[in-house]
Amino acid sequence: xxxxxxxxxxxxxxxxxxxxxxxxxxxxxxxxxxxxxxxxxxxxxxxxxxxxxxxxxxxxxxxxxxxxxxxxxxxxxxxxxxxxxxxxxxxxxxxxxxxxxxxxxxxxxxxxxxxxxxxxxxxxxxxxxxxxxxxxxxxxxxxxxxxxxxxxxxxxxxxxxxxxxxxxxxxxxxxxxxxxxxxxxxxxxxxxxxxxxxxxxxxxxxxxxxxxxxxxxxxxxxxxxxxxxxxxxxxxxxxxxxxxxxxxxxxxxxxxxxxxxxxxxxxxxxxxxxxxxxxxxxxxxxxxxxx
Amino acid sequence: xxxxxxxxxxxxxxxxxxxxxxxxxxxxxxxxxxxxxxxxxxxxxxxxxxxxxxxxxxxxxxxxxxxxxxxxxxxxxxxxxxxxxxxxxxxxxxxxxxxxxxxxxxxxxxxxxxxxxxxxxxxxxxxxxxxx
Numbered sequence: 001x002x003x004x005x006x007x008x009x010x011x012x013x014x015x016x017x018x019x020x021x022x023x024x025x026x027x028x029x030x031x032x033x034x035x036x037x038x039x040x041x042x043x044x045x046x047x048x049x050x051x052x053x054x055x056x057x058x059x060x061x062x063x064x065x066x067x068x069x070x071x072x073x074x075x076x077x078x079x080x081x082x083x084x085x086x087x088x089x090x091x092x093x094x095x096x097x098x099x100x101x102x103x104x105x106x107x108x109x110x111x112x113x114x115x116x117x118x119x120x121x122x123x124x125x126x127x128x129x130x131x132x133x134x135x136x137x138x139x140x141x142x143x144x145x146x147x148x149x150x151x152x153x154x155x156x157x158x159x160x161x162x163x164x165x166x167x168x169x170x171x172x173x174x175x176x177x178x179x180x181x182x183x184x185x186x187x188x189x190x191x192x193x194x195x196x197x198x199x200x201x202x203x204x205x206x207x208x209x210x211x212x213x214x215x216x217x218x219x220x221x222x223x224x225x226x227x228x229x230x231x232x233x234x235x236x237x238x239x240x241x242x243x244x245x246x247x248x249x250x251x252x253x254x255x256x257x258x259x260x261x262x263x264x265x266x267x268x269x270x271x272x273x274x275x276x277x278x279x280x281x282x283x284x285x286x287x288x289x290x291x
Numbered sequence: 292x293x294x295x296x297x298x299x300x301x302x303x304x305x306x307x308x309x310x311x312x313x314x315x316x317x318x319x320x321x322x323x324x325x326x327x328x329x330x331x332x333x334x335x336x337x338x339x340x341x342x343x344x345x346x347x348x349x350x351x352x353x354x355x356x357x358x359x360x361x362x363x364x365x366x367x368x369x370x371x372x373x374x375x376x377x378x379x380x381x382x383x384x385x386x387x388x389x390x391x392x393x394x395x396x397x398x399x400x401x402x403x404x405x406x407x408x409x410x411x412x413x414x415x416x417x418x419x420x421x422x423x
Contacts, residue, residue, distance in 0.1 A: 041305035048371055052362050151303040211334040213322055233303050
C-alpha cells in the first residue's frame with residue numbers, strides 16, 4: 001500500500017495535469033470559434049467556384065479537347081493521395097481517423113494493382129505513415145509557421161499538385177481530410193479533385209446560357225487550377241476546425257478523468273490517514289494496558 | 292423600375308462585400324474593361340489585375356483587384372477573387388513589395404505568355420496606383 005506521502009504526491013501531480021488539460025481545452029475552444037468562423041466564411045467561395053465550373057463544363061463545346069484537369073488522363077493507373085493532418089498532437093482521434101480512412105483506401109488501390117503516391121500535409125500524418133508507406137511518400141509539407149490557415153499555403157500545395165499532374169506523375173488525385181460536423185463529430189472524408197467529380201447530381205438544369213469572354217476552354221483552363229487550390233483550402237479550413245473541435249473534446253474528457261482520479265486518490269488518502277491514526281491509538285492503548 | 296442589382300464579392304477567407312444597391316460595376320475583365328448594369332446578359336469571364344469601380348449610393352468606390360472570376364446571372368454579380376483591397380487602404384509599401392515580387396517572377400524561366408501578360412498588367416496597374 002502506498003504511503004501517505006506517495007498519495008499526496010500523486011494527487012498533486014494529477015491536479016497539475018488537470019490544470020494543463022483544462023487550459024488546453026480553453027485555448028482549443030477559443031481557437032475553435034475562429035476556425036469555425038473562417039470555415040463557414042470560406043464556404044461561399046468554394047461553392048460558387050464549384051457552381052461556375054459545373055455550369056462551364058456543361059457548356060463546353062468540344063469534350064474531346066477539354067482540359068485534362070477536368071476529364072482526367074484517360075487512365076487510372078497512378079493515384080496521388082493528399083493526406084491533410086494536424087501539426088500537433090493531443091487532439092483525440094483526429095489524426096488517426098484520417099489515417100485509418102486513408103490506409104483502407106491505400107489497401108484498396110494496391111490490391112487493384114495501381115501505383116500509389118502520397119503527399120502528407122501536416123507533420124502528424126507523416127509520422128504515422130512513414131513506417132508503412134515511407135517509399136510511397138513523395139512529399140511532406142508542414143505549415144507549422146503559419147498561425148492561421150491561409151489561402152497562400154493552400155495555393156502552394158495546389159500549384160505543386162498541378163505541376164506534378166502536368167508532368168504526368170499521376171492520373172487521379174484524392175484528398176483526405178476531416179469534415180467538421182460539430183464539436184464532437186468530425187467525419188473523415190475522401191474527395192477526388194482530379195479529374196473533377198461533381199459531388200452532387202446536377203438536377204439544376206437551369207437554362208444557363210452564358211456568354212463567355214474569352215472562350216469557354218480558355219476560362220476553364222484558367223479556372224481549374226484555381227479550383228484545385230480552392231478545394232484544398234476548403235479542406236484545410238474544415239480540417240483546422242475539426243482539429244480544434246477534436247482537441248477540445250479530448251481535453252474535456254481528460255480534465256474530467258483527472259477530476260475523477262483526484263477524487264479517488266483523495267478518498268484513498270483520507271482512508272489511509274485515518275487508518276494510520278487508528279493504528280497509533282491502538283498502539284498507545286494496548287501499551288497502556290500492558291503496564 | 293429600379294436600376295439596381297446585387298453584388299457579391301467573395302474571397303477565399305470570407306465574403307468581402309455584399310450589396311443589393313449597386314448601379315454599375317466596372318471591372319478589368321481579361322479582354323478589356325467591362326461595365327455591368329442591371330439586366331446584363333448572363334456572363335462568365337475572368338479578371339486581370341486592375342481597378343474595379345463600383346457605383347452605388349451616388350458614390351464611386353474603387354478597389355484594387357488581382358485576379359478572379361466573375362459571373363453575372365439573374366441580376367446578381369458574383370466576383371470570386373483571391374486579392375481585393377479598397378484603393379485607399381492600399382499603402383505604399385504593399386505596392387512596392389508587390390511590384391518587386393511581380394518583377395522577380397517575370398524573370399523566371401518557363402512562364403507562359405499568358406502569365407507574362409497578367410504579371411505585366413499587374414505591374415502596370417500597381418504603378419499607376421502608386422503614381423497617384
